[in-house]
Amino acid sequence: MAGEFAPTTGVAGRYAGALFDLAKEAGAVAAVEAEMKALSASIDASQDLRDFLKSPIYDRADQIKALTALAQKAGFGALTTNFLKLVATNRRLFALPAMIAGFAARAAADRGEVSAEAISAAAMSEDQTKALRLEIESMVGKAVNLETSIDPDLLGGLIVKIGSQMIDSSLRTKLNRLRTVMKEA
Structure with missing residues (x-):
């Protein structure tokens, strides 16, 4: 599969690949893809959310708390929620849009x-x-x-x-x- 799509590189590619592998193993690729698409729409619709993701001034605990609340309000499953918590914990929120795009590319390639x-x-x-x-x-x-x-x-x-x-x-x-x-x- 790896040769069949243009991978997202760097940090975003690694996170997207890991999320895809976990989703595939759990049989939840379609559900996670729908949640990622909803998250992407939220990011596109909210300048405040985009600023929050890019800003280094928020501490780790605030980022985790905010993303957990966003995931709960959106009704995301455990896999997506835990993924968002991990990304926030590792201070990689700036790369979240690229991670979403990378996941979508992997899912599409998997479907041919x-x-x-x-x-x-x-x-x-x-x-x-x-x-x-x-x-x-x-x-x-x-x-x-x-x-x-x-x-x-x-x-x-x-x-x-x-x-x-x-x-x-x-x-x-x-x-x-x-x-x-x-x-x-």
């Missing part, structure tokens, strides 16, 4: 899926998203978990990220290339 991200200038319709997912699946030969986001600065077009590869067909990039060519002429 590939994660991809599509960034567009405007919202894509369901039909466009489905067509893009099918095209990516035909390219990689695996099921694709496609996340979409919007970046109006692209002006038009699309950026697709699949693992470490990026296909940039955005209008912004094309205009920047044209600008560079015209400066050289």
Whole structure:
């Protein structure tokens, strides 16, 4: 399995790998993945939580207490709760978003899926998203978990990220290339 996905490296990769191994052993990969996704949504939604995770001014006991309360309120299982306590105990909360991403990548690879991200200038319709997912699946030969986001600065077009590869067909990039060519002429 290790060669089938782009691993998260460093501290985050080790923690994500350990959590995945424990979840797989317990038969709880889907449950832990859902809890990690909920935690990620909470982090994305709360600037205060992001600041808390990054800040070294909170002592270990406060971090453990806060994450335990968050896990209980969210209804997380024992494995996820204990994982969060361990991360707080070891003062690694700054890497929690990367740990979540690493866990998701391991879980997707275990299911034979590939994660991809599509960034567009405007919202894509369901039909466009489905067509893009099918095209990516035909390219990689695996099921694709496609996340979409919007970046109006692209002006038009699309950026697709699949693992470490990026296909940039955005209008912004094309205009920047044209600008560079015209400066050289």
